[in-house]
Every structure is written in C-alpha cells, then in structure tokens.
Amino acid sequence: MVKIVAISLSDIAERAGVSVKTVSGALHGGSARMSDDTRLKIKSIAEELGYVTNLAARGVRQGWLPLVGVVSDGLITSPFATEIVRGLDGAARNAGMAVFAVNHSSGQEIGAVLDEVRQFRPRAVAYAAMYHKEVAVPQKLVGAVGVMINCREAEGRITSLVPDEQGGAREIVRYLLAAGRRRIAFINLPGIMAGVLREKGFHAALTEAGVAPLGVYPAVRRSVYSDRAPSLVASHVEALLHSGDRPDAILCGNDRVAMEVYAALARAGLCIPDDIAVASFDNQVELASRLDPPLTTMALPHRAMGRLAMEILLAGELQEPHLRTLPFHLVERASV
Structure with a gap:
C-alpha cells in the first residue's frame, strides 16, 4: 500500500524560508504582504510538493x-x-x-x-x-x-x-413592426408572471406605434402554463387563418409554442416568413436553430x-x- 503524505503549510514555509502566515497569504489570499517574486516562489514550491488545500481546516479557521x-x-x-x-x-x-x-x-x-x-x-x-x-x-x-x-x-x-419581461416583449414587437408587420397576434403563456409581464410589453409597443393587436391567446387549456397541458396552439392558428384579418406575424410565448405554430402553418401550406412571420422568447438553441427556417427569438439573460x-x-x-x-x-x- 502506498502511503500518502499530506504536505502542510509548515513544510512549504521551511523550504521557502518564510513564515507560515506568508505561505497562507500566498496560497489562500491572506493579509500577509510579500513581493510578487516571493508569492511565485511559494506557489512553485507548493506545486512541486503536491500541496492540496485542507478545506475542512480552512473552514474551521x-x-x-x-x-x-x-x-x-x-x-x-x-x-x-x-x-x-x-x-x-x-x-x-x-x-x-x-x-x-x-x-x-x-x-x-x-x-x-x-x-x-x-x-x-x-x-x-x-x-x-x-x-x-x-x-x-x-x-x-x-x-x-x-x-x-x-x-x-x-x-x-x-x-x-x-x-426584463416587459422590455423584452416591447423589443421583439418593435422588431416585427420595423419589419413591416402590422397584424400581430400573440399566443402567450397563461397564468405565469413572465406571460403577464410580456403581455403588458406587447400591448405597450403596439399602442406606442398606433397599431391594434389581433389578440392574445392562451397556449394551453389550463389556467397556468405547463408544457404538459393540452395545447390550444393549432386551434388558435387555424382560427386566425380563417378570420377576416389574417395575421402577418405571430408572437409566441416560448420556442415550444413556436414549434407548434410552425407545424400548423406548414399544414395550411403557408411559408415562413413570406406569408406569416414567427417570433418567440427563450432561445432554446437546440430547438430554435434547427427549425426551418431558424427561429428569431429573445434570449433570456x-x-x-x-x-x-x-x-x-x-x-x-x-x-x-x-x-x-x-x-x-x-x-x-x-x-x-
């Protein structure tokens, strides 16, 4: 059996010709003052001897x-x-x-x-x-x-x-407006703080631009959003497409909702973004970057x-x- 010998601060101090306090300061950020050369020398000796900080002892101190x-x-x-x-x-x-x-x-x-x-x-x-x-x-x-x-x-x-949920929603709506989109619907996440605040930002940006929203629709049947709840996305998209004022953009509460919107628009034979633009929140890269076309979305900080x-x-x-x-x-x- 190989015996492992623990190297102490005293061992390093003896080799370096300095005090234990100086060694502790060099290795653990203590208050001891020393030159850069001394600090580097101590660290070099510690590495040579294989010193490992005793966290338990340090925690007690x-x-x-x-x-x-x-x-x-x-x-x-x-x-x-x-x-x-x-x-x-x-x-x-x-x-x-x-x-x-x-x-x-x-x-x-x-x-x-x-x-x-x-x-x-x-x-x-x-x-x-x-x-x-x-x-x-x-x-x-x-x-x-x-x-x-x-x-x-x-x-x-x-x-x-x-x-900044409200700010993020304002920014993405302003982006859609700058791209020439004026008939914007929002399929949102009901019952959660992010959804409530994003809806406020959505309305604020449209009001600022003097544009009326096509409506805000819950992504799921439950009062509080869950990705396991029965989805309403496809039915909302179908209803919007058959309304008298078809949207030219759909904002989605998250990238999963956007994926469902993509599927519903594809079934209707429509092209993104030529017929309808789609934007979202979250930036789940593995999902958003692999959709066809790749999804414009707001990345959370x-x-x-x-x-x-x-x-x-x-x-x-x-x-x-x-x-x-x-x-x-x-x-x-x-x-x-």
Missing part, C-alpha cells in the same frame, strides 16, 4: 468554506440551468470558489433545504428558480439567502435578479444573471434589497 450554495427550485430540470450555472461557476472560479446545488422539490419546506445547504458552511447562498416567479421566504430565513436568481422574494426583502449574482454574493457588502431586471438579447434568424 474562517467559519466558511470556499463554496457558494444554490437552492435549486426546479432549476436542474430546466433547459436553461446550464446558462445560469455557467454564469455562477465562471465568476466563482475567478474568485477561487466552487458552486454546489441542492434541489428544492415541490412540497418541501424551504427551511429544510437551506439547512441542508448551510451544513456545508458555504460562504454564501443563492436561490434560483427555473422560471420567473415570486418565492415566499420565511422572515427568519431572509438573512440566509444572499440573492434570488430568475425569481423574486415575495416581499422584496432579498435582492432579486429577473429578466440567464448567464448574465448567474454572473451578477455571484458578484453580489462575493462582494461581502450589505446592500439595500432591490429588484434588478436584466435585458433580453434579440437573436435574429430567418423567421421574420
């Missing part, structure tokens, strides 16, 4: 480990999880930190999940949701969460980062939210809780 915990409200099952996690992880790595997530299942007490996260002694904790919604955090737990990602704390007691959340968590400065909206990004493809 500091009271926290170089970790950021994420309470994941359905995020792991979301196609956008990758973008939020990439934003978090990239900013964390730059600060010498790591990210871990614990899932918050429906019906599970948020306090129990936070306790599970905090037992790992993270430096900070974020709460991230798979879609834009309000989250009720008990008063006694408000101080345990540093930032909300893609959701908002119901009473505004925690800084929250959310997509998930990676930007992840990056900004990590910056807030690592800043270590107390801030007044606030709601910050981040802009969508228009992805122009061939459907408009």
